[in-house]
Amino acid sequence: MSQQIAAQQTGANTKTCLIVEDSEFDQERIKRIMNKSFQGVFVAVATTIEEAREHMARYQTSIILLDNHLPDGTGANFAMELAENPTFARIPIVMVSDWPTPFMFDKADSAGVIDVVNKSDFGARYIHNALNYSVKPKRVN
Template sequence: MQQYAATAPSHNATCLIIEDSQFDQQMMSRVIDRSQGKMRVEVAATLQSARKALAVGKISLILLDNNLPDGVGAEFALELASDPNLSSIPVIMVSDWPTPFMWEKAASAGVLYVVNKAEFGVRYVEQAMRSGLHKRPMLT
């Protein structure tokens, strides 16, 4: 699991990026870096490593790809939603090709946004952090 710490966080917030592409990991890290919250970033390239990160640390926000080497992000979002210890963490799915099937699962799991990677930006992160525990599906 990688950690990016380009900026000092203004508080103890941590964003977990679950993405196997290093290019997309860096893109998402730069978006987090530009957000007003200045969170620490942890990166997991697989769902297995994401589960380990969630078991060890307090995560404030999850950015989740749908196609991962060991599973499907939308299924993982449902797993998170069914866990009382993790269900309050805001989740944004950032995917190359959001499909209607993925959007349906994401909505069932309380995912805040499903966003195409090309359109992902600071506004989604800041809105997710403002929403906090008030998870409402907002699919774009």
């Protein structure tokens, strides 16, 4: 994860996009979309779920762009974990995956993920939708 990017955050009103993606190619592609369409949004990158947890423990996160296939687990399971944590349940998540499966869609839906999109179809509209979405916390019974 780029501590340098995260350390540059200037205030509580600054929006931060956390990209959780292990492919450098896909990281760069998503960062280009962010930089072109969303000035004033800091971008941090985590290559594993553990790095994402570390980032979120230290910095406020406004949106998460989450791959499903990561070296230390699945994004769908991580989304479920976040949905069950009151501190993180309101953060909008967009899953960006090479091969979205029905099982992944079901888990993502249960976790309150806003969109599940194929990487080849991913664009600024999904980020815009997530940044303007009011996530409702998951009910814990």
